[in-house]
Amino acid sequence: MSVARKILMNTGAQIGAKAVLAFIGFATVRFITNYLEVEGYGYYTGVYDFIAFFGIASDLGLYTIAVREMARDEKNIDKIIGNVLTIRTILVLITMTLAFISAFVYLPSDGDLFLPGAVAIGATATIFALLTGTVSSVLQVHYKMQYNAIASVVGKVITLAYMVYVIFVWNPGVSEAGFYHLFVAGIIGNIFLFGISLYYAKKFANIRFQLDWSFMKGVIVKSLPYGLALILNNLYFRIGSLMLVRMSGPEQTALYGLPLRVLEAIAILPLYFMNAVLPTLTKTLKEKSERYKQVIQYSFDALVMGGVAMAVGMSAISYQVIYLLSNEDFLSNPATGFYGADVSLRIVIFALAFSFINTLFGFTLVAIGKQSKLLYVNGTGAVLAVVLNLFLIPELGARGAAITDIIVELFVALGAYLFAKKYLDFKISLKNTFKIIVAAAAMGAAVHFATEPTAVLFGLGNKNILLLIPLGGVVYISLLFICKVITPEMIALVRKPKKETPKTESDI
Numbered sequence: 001m002s003v004a005r006k007i008l009m010n011t012g013a014q015i016g017a018k019a020v021l022a023f024i025g026f027a028t029v030r031f032i033t034n035y036l037e038v039e040g041y042g043y044y045t046g047v048y049d050f051i052a053f054f055g056i057a058s059d060l061g062l063y064t065i066a067v068r069e070m071a072r073d074e075k076n077i078d079k080i081i082g083n084v085l086t087i088r089t090i091l092v093l094i095t096m097t098l099a100f101i102s103a104f105v106y107l108p109s110d111g112d113l114f115l116p117g118a119v120a121i122g123a124t125a126t127i128f129a130l131l132t133g134t135v136s137s138v139l140q141v142h143y144k145m146q147y148n149a150i151a152s153v154v155g156k157v158i159t160l161a162y163m164v165y166v167i168f169v170w171n172p173g174v175s176e177a178g179f180y181h182l183f184v185a186g187i188i189g190n191i192f193l194f195g196i197s198l199y200y201a202k203k204f205a206n207i208r209f210q211l212d213w214s215f216m217k218g219v220i221v222k223s224l225p226y227g228l229a230l231i232l233n234n235l236y237f238r239i240g241s242l243m244l245v246r247m248s249g250p251e252q253t254a255l256y257g258l259p260l261r262v263l264e265a266i267a268i269l270p271l272y273f274m275n276a277v278l279p280t281l282t283k284t285l286k287e288k289s290e291r292y293k294q295v296i297q298y299s300f301d302a303l304v305m306g307g308v309a310m311a312v313g314m315s316a317i318s319y320q321v322i323y324l325l326s327n328e329d330f331l332s333n334p335a336t337g338f339y340g341a342d343v344s345l346r347i348v349i350f351a352l353a354f355s356f357i358n359t360l361f362g363f364t365l366v367a368i369g370k371q372s373k374l375l376y377v378n379g380t381g382a383v384l385a386v387v388l389n390l391f392l393i394p395e396l397g398a399r400g401a402a403i404t405d406i407i408v409e410l411f412v413a414l415g416a417y418l419f420a421k422k423y424l425d426f427k428i429s430l431k432n433t434f435k436i437i438v439a440a441a442a443m444g445a446a447v448h449f450a451t452e453p454t455a456v457l458f459g460l461g462n463k464n465i466l467l468l469i470p471l472g473g474v475v476y477i478s479l480l481f482i483c484k485v486i487t488p489e490m491i492a493l494v495r496k497p498k499k500e501t502p503k504t505e506s507d508i
Contacts, residue, residue, distance in 0.1 A: 017149030018269065020153050028159070041254045042251055042252075045254060046242075049238050049242060050103065050107060053235065058095040062227070066219075082207065103119040104116050118179065128191055132193050135201040136201065138201040140276070144200070151197040162188055229362075230378075241256060244397070255340060258344075262314070273302065280295060301436075304356065311440075312440040316444045319462065339398070350406050351406045354406070358412050370423050376415070376419075381408045384411060392404055438479070439479035444472075447468050447472045451464065
């Protein structure tokens with residue numbers, strides 16, 4: 001099987017699972033927003049964003065570094081995963097404890113809710129999620145992420161089932177106990193997620209805690225710059241929500257946090273793709289093969305193709321998306337001048353296209369061992385995010401935080417590209433990029449002009465999204481074929497070769 005086909009199948013399995021997870025996630029958000037309403041959801045999303053800020057510190061880039069090291073030294077996978085697991089466990093226990101303590105100082109107090117208690121419960125769920133990320137690195141390096149995908153679906157289904165039980169059976173009326181149990185649902189689901197991922201990962205490696213201090217020190221030295229860059233990345237990505245909860249209260253936090261959940265569901269796709277590409281990119285660089293240039297260009301085209309489509313398409317149906325995820329309290333009302341979560345989504349979604357590109361060049365720096373350069377880029381991005389939010393949030397609230405995201409993601413994408421270009425010889429052709437933008441613009445126009453007819457003539461109202469999404473997809477993909485962005489050669493990458501040549505792999 002060709003390397004390209006392995007990458008695409010590995011990514012495809014994750015994307016397929018992600019589509020299922022997105023559906024489950026949207027159903028979960030719908031139940032929670034209607035159960036807690038705007039203010040309660042603002043506190044809920046504020047707590048999770050607060051935990052996520054500390055959670056990324058315990059990541060320290062160990063997942064990506066572990067995949068890179070295992071790809072470089074396949075004979076010592078057991079040693080690598082065992083020591084990385086030890087490091088991750090220590091870090092996650094420390095950072096989640098700090099999250100709980102810090103919650104007493106930062107999170108606003110509420111007469112009915114003890115938010116540090118919610119942080120403690122949510123942090124416990126995060127521990128199992130982060131440990132899952134460690135063991136799944138074994139599956140990633142063996143191109144077997146379909147097993148992690150299965151575990152993710154099972155975990156989310158169990159989480160949703162418990163939430164449904166709490167909302168509709170155990171505690172239909174909103175209360176402090178019901179609020180806490182929504183976080184408990186995450187613990188239960190993530191325990192299953194971790195258990196299933198560990199079961200499959202053990203088929204490919206002997207996973208157990210190991211204490212090789214010299215080796216662990218080396219891993220930490222390698223991962224620390226990238227880990228700090230991830231912390232700064234998380235800061236500029238989460239800072240809007242964290243600043244809103246203090247500066248504007250739970251309502252604006254909810255109106256920004258709901259679009260952010262949509263963004264997170266999509267933004268994981270380039271990570272899946274680049275995690276699948278990383279082993280191949282690392283090997284081609286180690287072999288000093290010119291194929292790495294093809295890998296980078298192929299990845300760039302694929303990420304632009306996905307990022308631009310997601311941004312334009314989601315912007316065109318933002319009102320319908322928020323309608324399906326929540327209720328009228330979250331939607332804009334022109335008569336009263338109220339800007340709802342749909343406006344925030346229409347703005348912030350364009351940060352996604354730049355985020356896709358940023359992922360490629362960030363991973364490229366990791367592959368060539370220059371991840372420390374991301375510190376400069378993400379650090380400046382974090383400072384820029386804080387400064388912009390200080391000016392924009394008081395005037396625009398959630399919309400200000402969304403505008404900040406676009407500016408910062410553009411800056412970070414450019415910075416990562418310039419550093420990657422400085423240390424690695426490659427060229428990015430924009431030939432397909434212009435074609436992709438034209439196709440996406442045509443798709444957006446088609447969806448826009450079809451919105452009212454499909455809502456009125458078919459009597460669907462905001463449920464016309466069920467027709468708009470397929471329409472947009474058909475228009476976009478058709479134009480990609482017409483413009484020859486998708487070529488027979490590209491399609492051939494995912495087809496099974498007629499003959500497998502022993503000990504060789506076809507070029508990308």
